[in-house]
Amino acid sequence: xxxxxxxxxxxxxxxxxxxxxxxxxxxxxxxxFVEGLGLDSIDALELGLALQKRYGIKLDADSEETKKxxxxxxxxxxxxxxxxxxx
Amino acid sequence: MNTIQLTINAWNAWxxxxxxxxxxxxxxxxxxxxxxxxxxxxxxxxxxxxxRRLSSLGKMALAVAAPLARAxxxxxxxxxxxxxxLERTVQLLTEVAGQQPLSPTxxxxxxxxxxxxxxxxxxxxxxxxxxxxxxxxxxxxxxxxAALIAREQDNRQALCVIYDEPLPSPYPRDDMxxxxxxxxxxxxxxxxxxxxxACPLELQVLSPDTAQGALLAKGGDEPEALQLVRxxxxxxxxxxxLASARHTWRWCKLQVTEP
Numbered sequence: 278x279x280x281x282x283x284x285x286x287x288x289x290x291x292x293x294x295x296x297x298x299x300x301x302x303x304x305x306x307x308x309x310f311v312e313g314l315g316l317d318s319i320d321a322l323e324l325g326l327a328l329q330k331r332y333g334i335k336l337d338a339d340s341e342e343t344k345k346x347x348x349x350x351x352x353x354x355x356x357x358x359x360x361x362x363x364x
Numbered sequence: 365m366n367t368i369q370l371t372i373n374a375w376n377a378w379x380x381x382x383x384x385x386x387x388x389x390x391x392x393x394x395x396x397x398x399x400x401x402x403x404x405x406x407x408x409x410x411x412x413x414x415x416r417r418l419s420s421l422g423k424m425a426l427a428v429a430a431p432l433a434r435a436x437x438x439x440x441x442x443x444x445x446x447x448x449x450l451e452r453t454v455q456l457l458t459e460v461a462g463q464q465p466l467s468p469t470x471x472x473x474x475x476x477x478x479x480x481x482x483x484x485x486x487x488x489x490x491x492x493x494x495x496x497x498x499x500x501x502x503x504x505x506x507x508x509x510a511a512l513i514a515r516e517q518d519n520r521q522a523l524c525v526i527y528d529e530p531l532p533s534p535y536p537r538d539d540m541x542x543x544x545x546x547x548x549x550x551x552x553x554x555x556x557x558x559x560x561x562a563c564p565l566e567l568q569v570l571s572p573d574t575a576q577g578a579l580l581a582k583g584g585d586e587p588e589a590l591q592l593v594r595x596x597x598x599x600x601x602x603x604x605x606l607a608s609a610r611h612t613w614r615w616c617k618l619q620v621t622e623p
Binding site: 323 | 412413415416417467468469472482
């Protein structure tokens with residue numbers, strides 16, 4: 278697990294109050310929403326806000342593109358990496 | 365005199381240091397004093413992914429309410445709290461003042477019926493639910509509401525949940541009750557066939573003169589909900605007068621006539 282992967286998992290846990298879940302419990306290529314981790318639509322909004330606060334990434338809540346970014350931890354890693362490269 | 369009758373079929377209560385029925389019995393006999401504060405109960409009956417959304421207020425409300433809701437599927441409910449999720453509102457207002465973006469989670473959970481909503485999601489029970497905010501006189505207002513709702517139900521029952529915690533900073537805690545957190549859940553029944561051993565009560569609305577006297581005589585800072593628990597537990601106590609600025613209500617135990 279690379280540092281950004283670990284960082285994003287910790288961000289998910291802290292932001293969404295996942296009290297009983299540790300970094301190791303989140304599988305990087307498993308779905309975050311509905312299946313897999315079982316997050317819901319409020320979590321998606323909260324996570325979007327956290328990405329904005331931490332990395333300055335602004336996402337459109339309704340776009341298909343955003344849904345792809347939120348698929349799993351690996352897609353979030355790709356999003357943050359791409360954003361940081363573009364700065 | 366206007367009266368209404370209802371029966372308390374079951375109840376659960378929580379305040380710091382007083383949780384089990386044995387502890388409540390000791391408390392009613394003045395053998396146990398609540399702690400000033402304690403970690404909120406875990407709300408075991410709520411799945412972890414919903415439980416993470418509960419504040420300390422929500423945890424204690426659902427710790428007492430969830431077992432009764434699960435034991436009575438399809439029960440209508442009344443959730444009553446003076447301050448509600450004020451701590452979340454304070455956080456949101458702080459973010460507004462600092463021109464920070466608002467947390468969607470805090471926003472969605474700050475509304476007064478959010479705790480009841482989380483219970484209905486946990487139990488997958490879409491029964492009707494009412495959220496009340498009362499400045500004072502909360503026990504009588506909540507039970508009256510619950511009694512009227514119960515009368516409309518096929519099973520003549522309603523779940524009544526009353527809960528509050530001290531004001532969050534920056535509000536001055538001493539200005540307004542309660543001094544410590546508490547939660548009470550009651551299954552009430554309005555009809556001719558109460559459960560065996562259940563406590564039938566009659567609510568009386570007192571005249572303004574009597575009310576004035578009761579208001580003057582009002583002592584201590586014990587939440588009304590806990591005064592009601594004491595009435596239910598102490599056999600020797602036959603009535604409870606609850607005075608507030610606008611109304612005075614009296615709860616009287618009715619004699620159970622054996623068949």
